[in-house]
Each structure stands twice: as C-alpha cells, then as structure tokens.
Amino acid sequence: MSPLTLAAIAATLAAYVLFRRLYLRYGHPLLNIVVLSAAAIIALLLACGVSYQEYAPAREIMTFLLGPATVGLAVPLYRHRHLLRRYAVAIVTSVAAGAACAMLSAGLIARLGGLPREVVMSIVPKGVSIPFAIEIARLYDGIPPLAAAFVVATGTLGSLIGASFLTRVGITNPVARGLALGTVSHAQGTATALLEGERQGSMAGLAMILAGVLTALFAPFAVMIL
Amino acid sequence: MRKALRMLGQTALLWGVYWVSNRFVTAAGLPVPGNVVGVLLLFTLLCLGVIRLEHVQEAADFLLRHLVFFFIPIAVGLMNWGQVFQDHGLVLLAAIVVSSLLPFWAVGFITQWLHRKDGECEL
Numbered sequence: 519m520s521p522l523t524l525a526a527i528a529a530t531l532a533a534y535v536l537f538r539r540l541y542l543r544y545g546h547p548l549l550n551i552v553v554l555s556a557a558a559i560i561a562l563l564l565a566c567g568v569s570y571q572e573y574a575p576a577r578e579i580m581t582f583l584l585g586p587a588t589v590g591l592a593v594p595l596y597r598h599r600h601l602l603r604r605y606a607v608a609i610v611t612s613v614a615a616g617a618a619c620a621m622l623s624a625g626l627i628a629r630l631g632g633l634p635r636e637v638v639m640s641i642v643p644k645g646v647s648i649p650f651a652i653e654i655a656r657l658y659d660g661i662p663p664l665a666a667a668f669v670v671a672t673g674t675l676g677s678l679i680g681a682s683f684l685t686r687v688g689i690t691n692p693v694a695r696g697l698a699l700g701t702v703s704h705a706q707g708t709a710t711a712l713l714e715g716e717r718q719g720s721m722a723g724l725a726m727i728l729a730g731v732l733t734a735l736f737a738p739f740a741v742m743i744l
Numbered sequence: 745m746r747k748a749l750r751m752l753g754q755t756a757l758l759w760g761v762y763w764v765s766n767r768f769v770t771a772a773g774l775p776v777p778g779n780v781v782g783v784l785l786l787f788t789l790l791c792l793g794v795i796r797l798e799h800v801q802e803a804a805d806f807l808l809r810h811l812v813f814f815f816i817p818i819a820v821g822l823m824n825w826g827q828v829f830q831d832h833g834l835v836l837l838a839a840i841v842v843s844s845l846l847p848f849w850a851v852g853f854i855t856q857w858l859h860r861k862d863g864e865c866e867l
Binding site for chain 1: 755758759761762765766775776777778780782783784785787791800803808809811812814815816817818819820821822823824828838840841844847848854855856859
C-alpha cells in the first residue's frame with residue numbers, strides 16, 4: 519500500500535470519527551457526517567493537489583465491506599418482519615408512487631431546463647443504488663459515470679434534508695419515514711434512517727431494494743414520456 | 745479476543761452471501777446489483793432457519809451502525825463532476841431537490857395515511 523493511500527484512509531477515518539462525534543453530541547441535521555467529511559476530504563485533496571484517481575485505491579479498500587454491510591440489512595428486516603405483512607399494501611403503493619414521481623420530476627425538470635438528452639437520461643435513475651443506475655443509464659443512452667454522480671448527489675442531499683423535511687410535513691410514522699428515505703435516497707438514505715432507529719432503517723433498506731427494481735421496470739416508460 | 749474472532753467469522757459469512765449473490769447475478773446475467781440479491785438471500789436463509797440471527801447479527805449491527813462511513817469516499821467522487829454541476833448548476837439543483845422532496849412527501853404521506861390509525865407504540 520502506497521503512503522498516499524495510507525494517508526488518505528487515515529484522513530477519511532479521522533474525518534468520520536470527528537464528524538460522527540459532533541453529530542452524536544449535537545444531533546443537528548446540518549451536521550451531516552457524509553457531507554462534512556466528504557467536503558473536508560475534497561478540500562484536503564485539492565489543497566494537496568491529489569486527484570480523485572489517486573484517491574481511488576483508498577476508496578476501493580474502504581468500500582470493500584460495503585457489499586457485505588448492505589447484505590446485513592437483512593438482519594433488521596428479519597427482526598421487523600411483522601411490519602412487512604402489516605404494511606405490505608402501503609409499502610408497495612407508496613414506494614411505486616415515490617419511484618415514479620422521482621424519475622418523472624427529475625427528467626421533466628432537466629428536460630424543460632434545456633439540458634442535453636444524455637444528461638437527462640443520466641438523471642432519470644438518480645434515486646436508485648449505483649449499479650442499478652449505471653445499468654439504466656447505459657440502456658437508455660445516458661452517461662453511466664454521470665448517472666453515478668447524480669445518484670451520489672441525490673443520496674447526499676436526501677441524507678442532509680430528508681429527515682427534517684419529513685418532520686416539517688408531519689410524517690411521524692417511523693415506517694413511513696424509513697420508506698421515504700430509502701425510496702428517494704437509496705443506501706445513503708438508509709444509513710441516515712438507521713441513525714434514527716432500527717425500524718426506520720429496516721424499512722428504508724426494503725424501500726431501497728423495491729425502488730431499485732421498480733425504477734428499472736418503469737425506466738422504458740419514463741424514457742417514452744420524456 | 746473471542747469477540748473479535750466471532751466478528752471476523754460473522755463478517756466472513758456476510759461476505760460469503762454477498763459473493764455467492766454476485767456470482768449468481770453475473771452467471772444469470774440479471775440487470776440487478778449483487779447486494780440486492782444478497783439481502784433477499786440472507787433474509788430467506790434467516791426465515792428458513794438455515795442461518796440464525798446469532799450467526800450474523802453482531803457483525804451486521806456493527807457494519808450498519810457505521811454504514812454512512814462507506815459513503816464518504818464515494819461522495820468524494822463528486823469532485824470529478826464540478827464542471828457539469830457548474831455548467832448546469834441551477835437546473836440540476838432544481839431537478840434533484842424537487843425530485844427528492846416530492847417523493848419524500850408522497851411516500852411518507854401514502855404510508856402514513858393508509859395507517860392513520862396506527863399508534864406509535866403498536867409498531
């Protein structure tokens with residue numbers, strides 16, 4: 519491992535520990551762990567003249583456990599499986615409506631705003647996890663890496679404002695909050711929902727999966743409309 | 745020491761489920777990410793009792809408690825797209841914000857409305 523990679527990992531970990539502590543102490547939604555840490559790391563990389571390509575090996579090492587961690591979402595889901603049956607209808611209808619709404623509103627605004635077609639097609643799948651989004655963008659002439667960037671931007675925004683927005687519009691039911699966070703801002707929303715509570719987190723994980731599958735199914739229709 | 749070993753073993757088991765799922769997705773040519781199949785597979789195994797909660801829950805709980813960590817290096821990748829965001833900033837911002845707030849409200853409202861009689865403590 520190169521010294522640069524080692525330093526990058528140490529810096530990312532340090533930023534995480536620091537901002538997590540701040541978040542846990544003050545609990546303010548603007549003390550967003552991902553946003554603040556990523557901003558600090560970007561500033562550090564720019565200041566040291568390090569490109570994202572040079573940071574990539576560190577990213578690979580640090581995200582190695584993301585796959586197994588995501589698989590672990592089955593654990594809270596299993597613990598709260600009684601909610602699945604009780605909320606089955608609500609889960610399917612609300613996530614389907616949310617996924618369709620996210621795709622169409624993003625695509626329409628991008629199109630009416632005069633963005634190039636390939637950018638529009640890259641923003642349509644922004645509400646799903648990266649592998650889904652890349653596949654959808656590729657199928658419909660979007661730009662896969664740009665699609666991935668929109669996914670990250672959406673997840674980051676959702677984790678920044680999602681919880682406080684839901685509170686403001688009077689959504690207090692923990693299942694509803696979890697489903698909303700997972701549908702709109704996929705894994706990052708799920709991570710945020712987990713910080714709020716396990717019920718929210720397990721429902722967000724479920725919504726993320728469902729939204730991913732439904733978005734892939736809806737994509738051809740969205741492309742036709744846009 | 746024993747706890748560390750147990751964590752390691754449980755993480756390996758989670759990783760194994762993830763690996764099998766990835767192989768399956770690739771072999772079957774499914775347009776679905778491996779981790780999605782992985783969640784469904786582990787959930788099924790838990791329901792069938794093939795894997796019990798105590799086989800995975802310590803590692804899963806630890807990883808999920810720190811799930812946001814993994815998104816820091818990924819979010820750093822936004823630095824590559826500064827130009828696109830600069831060129832089309834306002835439209836992109838509007839598109840992303842509106843298309844987040846609208847479905848946030850829609851999903852939350854539909855679920856909460858369908859279950860408007862649910863008390864907080866029954867959940």
